Amino acid sequence: MIRLVKVCKRLGGQNILRELTLHVERGEVFAIMGGSGTGKSVTLKHMVGLLEPDRGEVWIDGANLAVLNRAQLKGLRRRFGYLFQSGALINWLNVGDNVALPLREHTRLGRTDIQQRVAERLRWVRLIGDEHKMPAEISGGMKKRVGLARAIVLNPDIVLYDEPTSGLDPVTARAIRALIREVNDRLEATSVMVTHDILDATDTADRIGFLFDGRIEFVGTPAEVERTDNARVKNFLKGLDDQTSVAEAVPS
Amino acid sequence: MGLLHHTGRVVADYCTGAGYAILLMLRAARHIDGSFRKIPEIAGHLYVYGIRTFPVTAVMGIFFGAILALQTGIELDKFGQVEAIGMVVSAAMCREMGPFITGLVLTATVGSNMAAEIGTMRVSEEIDALEIMAIDPVRFLVMPRLLALVLVCPILTILVDFLGVTGGMFVSVAQLGVAGEVYREQALEVLRYSSTIFDLPKDVYTGLAKSFVFGLTIGTVGLSAGMRAEGGALGVGRAVRRAVINSLLLIIILGYYMTWICYR
Numbered sequence: 001m002i003r004l005v006k007v008c009k010r011l012g013g014q015n016i017l018r019e020l021t022l023h024v025e026r027g028e029v030f031a032i033m034g035g036s037g038t039g040k041s042v043t044l045k046h047m048v049g050l051l052e053p054d055r056g057e058v059w060i061d062g063a064n065l066a067v068l069n070r071a072q073l074k075g076l077r078r079r080f081g082y083l084f085q086s087g088a089l090i091n092w093l094n095v096g097d098n099v100a101l102p103l104r105e106h107t108r109l110g111r112t113d114i115q116q117r118v119a120e121r122l123r124w125v126r127l128i129g130d131e132h133k134m135p136a137e138i139s140g141g142m143k144k145r146v147g148l149a150r151a152i153v154l155n156p157d158i159v160l161y162d163e164p165t166s167g168l169d170p171v172t173a174r175a176i177r178a179l180i181r182e183v184n185d186r187l188e189a190t191s192v193m194v195t196h197d198i199l200d201a202t203d204t205a206d207r208i209g210f211l212f213d214g215r216i217e218f219v220g221t222p223a224e225v226e227r228t229d230n231a232r233v234k235n236f237l238k239g240l241d242d243q244t245s246v247a248e249a250v251p252s
Numbered sequence: 253m254g255l256l257h258h259t260g261r262v263v264a265d266y267c268t269g270a271g272y273a274i275l276l277m278l279r280a281a282r283h284i285d286g287s288f289r290k291i292p293e294i295a296g297h298l299y300v301y302g303i304r305t306f307p308v309t310a311v312m313g314i315f316f317g318a319i320l321a322l323q324t325g326i327e328l329d330k331f332g333q334v335e336a337i338g339m340v341v342s343a344a345m346c347r348e349m350g351p352f353i354t355g356l357v358l359t360a361t362v363g364s365n366m367a368a369e370i371g372t373m374r375v376s377e378e379i380d381a382l383e384i385m386a387i388d389p390v391r392f393l394v395m396p397r398l399l400a401l402v403l404v405c406p407i408l409t410i411l412v413d414f415l416g417v418t419g420g421m422f423v424s425v426a427q428l429g430v431a432g433e434v435y436r437e438q439a440l441e442v443l444r445y446s447s448t449i450f451d452l453p454k455d456v457y458t459g460l461a462k463s464f465v466f467g468l469t470i471g472t473v474g475l476s477a478g479m480r481a482e483g484g485a486l487g488v489g490r491a492v493r494r495a496v497i498n499s500l501l502l503i504i505i506l507g508y509y510m511t512w513i514c515y516r
Contacts, residue, residue, distance in 0.1 A: 045380075048384050050380055050383065050384065074386045074388075075386070077383070077384055077385070077386040078386045080384060082381070082384040082385075084377050084380070084381055085377075086376060086377060088376065088377040088378050088380065088381035089378070089381075090373075090378055090381075090382075091372075091373075091376075091378070101385065101387070102385045102387070105385070105386075105387050105392075106385075106386065150385075
């Protein structure tokens, strides 16, 4: 469904992605884990064509993004939902209008149908009754849930999540994780999530990829991650840097 | 070498910015046929850009006309020509000062506001969100704002022209001893001398043409500065500063060339 082949990207004088190769299967939830500033969000932005690779290819459902024209890319993007780290809500539109925006722009649905669809999606994210609140009046967790409702309002084939639980309290984070799984199953979508929280990955993902030094170093199911002998993965999960071995850092 | 390198970078940055702004304006123009769907939004912008900025524009217009009348009237009085003051104020306001004052006020209020608003949307990923939702930010954000400003600028200019001439009349009557009727007749007479298009005197329509160009310039510069903002709050601040400086420079330079073309 999503294939990145030897993608290289240089930003701000630094090599962020170095021949990153990744394959996400249709219908799965794939988590990309890695430390801050390792290029997780950059990887996600390549998938939706917000960034173009310096070298390498990005394939979505058999289409190479590099050869698509503006109209084709626009058409492809309608199949995506994207949850930004901050929610990225349009600040002068209320919650209901934010969720309704893709419907108003891309469908011929009438006012009543739009209201029904918006109410349904807000019910999915447990925000029913908050339609008239402005983004400035709601908490960070609520913004993410509104962002999620907006991302899935057009029934996308692919949903991308950028740090869906960062900065949230444990209860809200758990609710968001449950929502991601639920949304993926209800819409029969393919989901990719970038996170540095192992709970996000193990609770939600079918497979987890670990991003180190601009490339995916290990991919496995949560069970395989738990059993892995990969030192870098083990160090990362224990909160150690690459130079410190597990044996040195963990007291016997 | 360092200075040369720095100068080269500044020039390259300016050229990139200018190219981006021109392309943005052309892309916005391509979406003008969709403006009917955006009438409520455009009306909202018209209200903010027109009604909200009118008080400050009006005060500037009245006092500028008054200053112009006072300064010029004192000098004209030395030659016994003070009764021609209406002519001077009317011609200066309609040709030059009306569009310039309006441009100045709209740069400070609307141009900076556009750069800050769109810049904040850029750095908070709202514009990325629009692009991912396959919503063209130029059609959704740029076109309605630019169109509203282009419509507002000539309307405000006409009001400033009128208020400036009126401000000049108060000073002429109260402080220079010119009869109100004489001032009014002189103010209209100078406009009658010039050629007309659709009954509009040349001094008025060239002023309106200038204000149209100024509106387009302020909007394009402000919006493109916002669209190119990067680097958080600092980047938004830089975008606002860039928008104000570039708009002011372009207004004065374009104003000169338009005057040269129309009156040489």
